[in-house]
Amino acid sequence: MSRNLSALSGRKGLKKNLFEQMAQISVNDGGSPAEAHLAKLADEFLMGDANTYGSITAYDFMKPENRGKEIYVCNGSACLCAGTQDEVQEKILEHFDAAAIGHMTCLGRCHENSAFSYKNQNYSGNSINQLAEIIKKEKHSKNGRYSVSAARPVLTGDFRSFEAFRTLLEKTLARPSAEILGEIRDSEIRGRGGAGFPMHIKWESCRNEISDEKFIICNADEGDPGAFSDRYLLEEQPLMVLFGMMVAGYCTGANWGVIFIRAEYPEAVEIIQQAIHKLHELNLLGDQILNSEFNFNFKVIKAQGAYICGEETALINAIEGQRPEVRTRPPFPAKQGLFLKPTVVNNVETLAAATWIVQHSGKEYAAMGTEKSRGTKLISLDGLFQKPGIVEVEMGTPLGTVIEEYGGGFRKGVKALHIGGPLGGIVPIEKINSLSIDFESFASQGFLLGHASVVCIPEDFPMIKYLEHLFEFAAFESCGKCFPCRLGTKRAHQMLSGAAHEMKAIDRNLFMDLLSTLQQGSLCAHGGGIPLPARNALQYFNDELSLHFS
Ligand SMILES: Cc1cc2nc3c(=O)[nH]c(=O)nc-3n(C[C@H](O)[C@H](O)[C@H](O)COP(=O)(O)O)c2cc1C
Ligand code: SF4
Structure with a gap:
């Protein structure tokens, strides 16, 4: 990270954002920015072209070697274990040159497999058998079907109407921000992005900073192969996520909510943009919202294909247009984050949960789950389950219940479960009954709950x-x-x-x-x-x- 580059990028800030500009010229130039255009941009931002070139070469959708790719095959862990991707590749080769085929990890279609992406739309399941029609535009992307089940719907509950949004916002803004922050503290919620860090500490730390500008970043770069629970929230509970970001802004004094969504989720980008547009139309965004002193706006940034942008400081670098490299800490983002300003970075699921906490109460949330892992957790079950999809359970639910009751067991012989993304543990099948869905249970047995995605490793997969x-x-x-x-x-x-x-x-x-x-x-x-x-x-x-x- 360079403080100098952060400050230079911050001069134009979010309104004319360097990262977005690079992405835009990349699209205009056929998949990677032409050198002359990149140099012009570097001049405008006083960055030097080595910096902008260094940045674009880190992203799948901007690097020069990927120029001209027309169709992408998912090479995530779930599709690999399902064994579907050789056939997908073969069928694509009937229509495209090998040089036009790229790879993406992962498309979040882990429940259906056979995933590929064409012209900014994702496909899975049986779609590969309709490729000719898809190319002729006779068939459109289908949001691969998955089941959603919950014993106690919190994140899978109903918060879908703009009326409900307005009512809750009115109630929230009528209470002092310190009191709302108190609800988050009472809930004892810990971050769902992997590390399990207490949410209220991050918010308090940002609130205590004195600054002319602060930011809330929603980390929607869900890159763990096998995970699609953030995709579920973005696509099916957009208001829950956006409300959580506004609550974060209210509690910390931030006026900007940046939602950084991976490009591999084009449908999610569109749905979130539409929801924000509607909130503007209803005057629920902008200055002095509902005649209060609270000002808030959203900025959606479409990522460009780099897993490491899920790490919060690499994500901040990315938004600044710098190469997405991890920053050393301290300083932590809550003190010096985006454009060197105090910034809260939270995961999609954590922010969505904040909405429920404010709607009900911190204490009611804390009554669910275990002593150290409160609330509920979303789990992504891949295509080797009888009932693949999204499951919401209270923390502390036995893993065996998730697999048998919600997942319906396996479709074929499975020897291990890879839980919590690529950095999560490989759980052998005989350990299932000794684990429950909470941070402590997994850690005590030498595994990691992480984002709680489950990829089945079949018996016959070496x-x-x-x-x-x-x-x-x-x-x-x-x-x-x-x-x-x-x-x-x-x-x-x-x-x-x-x-x-x-x-x-x-x-x-x-x-x-x-x-x-x-x-x-x-x-x-x-x-x-x-x-x-x-x-x-x-x-x-x-x-x-x-x-x-x-
Ligand atoms: C390699 C790597 C990838 C990560 N990917 C994600 C991700 O996709 N989504 C996410 O929310 N957090 C991810 N994280 C964790 C973030 O750095 C950060 O802790 C999180 O966004 C904070 O949100 P939370 O407090 O709500 O959990 C990743 C961390 C690492 C080291
Ligand atoms: S471990 Fe080091 S090289 Fe690897 S992603 Fe993190 S900072 Fe980058």
Whole structure:
């Protein structure tokens, strides 16, 4: 991160945003900005073209080598385990040159698989068999069907009318902001983006900063392959998410809500934009909302394809138009975030939950769940479940209940569950009954709840290939800022790839040493977290893996 570049980008701020400008010229120039256009932009922002070039080369949808891609195949973990993507690729090759086919990880269609993206629309399930009609525009994108079930609907409840939005906003603005913040404190909610950090501490810290400008950022860059619960909220509960952001603004004194949505979710971008447009029409945004002293506006930023932008400081760099590299902390974003101003970054689900907390009460929320993990949690079940989809359960619900009652069990033999995204743990099937859905249960057993996405690893899927896939992903998505991760993820991928395809034995001591270096030496949880699933796999699937290790 460069403070200088942050300040330069901040001169034009959100109104003429550098990142958006780069994305726009990328579209105009056929998928990657032409050098001359990029140089002109760098001049305008006084940045120097090395900076703008450095930025665009970090994104799948702006880097020069991806210019001319017309169609993208999902290569996320759930589609990989479902074994659907070779056929998808073959069928696409009947219509497109190999050079026109790109890859995206992941499209969030993990419940249906066979996922691909064409002309900014996502498809899954049986759609690949209708590709000719889709190309001729005779068929349109279908939002792949998934079931939504909940024992106690909080995030899956009904907050869909603009009337309900207005009523709750009136009630909220009639109460002092400190009192509303008190509800968040009483709820004891912890962030749902992975780290489980208490929400009220972040908000209080930002509130206590004195600044002419503050920001709320909704982290809607849900990049974990296997996760689609944020997509559910963005597409089906947009008002719940937007209201949560406004509450955050009211409590902290921020007047801007930036919602950074991954480009792989084009439908979500559109739905959120439409909801914001309608809120403007109803005078529920802008200055002195409902005759109060509260001013708030939204800015939607469409991401450009880089997993690391899910990490909050890389995300801030991205919005500033800098290369999305992780920042060292302190200072934390709540003190110095976007354009060096106090900024709250929260996950989509955390913000949506804030709406329910304000609508009901902090105490009512805290009455759900366990002592340390309050409230409810959304879980994404992939296509190998009998009933794939979104499940909402109270924290503390046994994992076995989620799998059997809500998921209906598996469609085929499964040996392990990869829970919590690529940095989450690999849970062998025999451990299911010892886990419940809460932060502590997973941590105490050597796993990670993370975002609570569940990817099934079938019995016939070689574990060595699964690890190879994970480290390929980790190496590709490393921001490159620190060398343990930049080099270590690549080296681990080489070792696993050699073992999986050329029967080259991996030196176990060397590999374990590499995992320790990644874990201890990495700057952020990307490099620091990727050893966890590898260690789980080596512990629980040693019989299967030992033939690849010396
Ligand atoms: C590699 C990496 C990827 C991440 N991806 C996401 C993500 O997709 N969505 C998210 O909300 N948080 C993600 N996080 C966590 C964020 O850095 C941050 O902790 C979170 O957005 C804070 O929100 P919360 O307090 O509501 O959980 C990621 C972290 C790392 C290290
Ligand atoms: S651990 Fe990886 S992703 Fe995180 S800062 Fe280091 S290089 Fe970047």
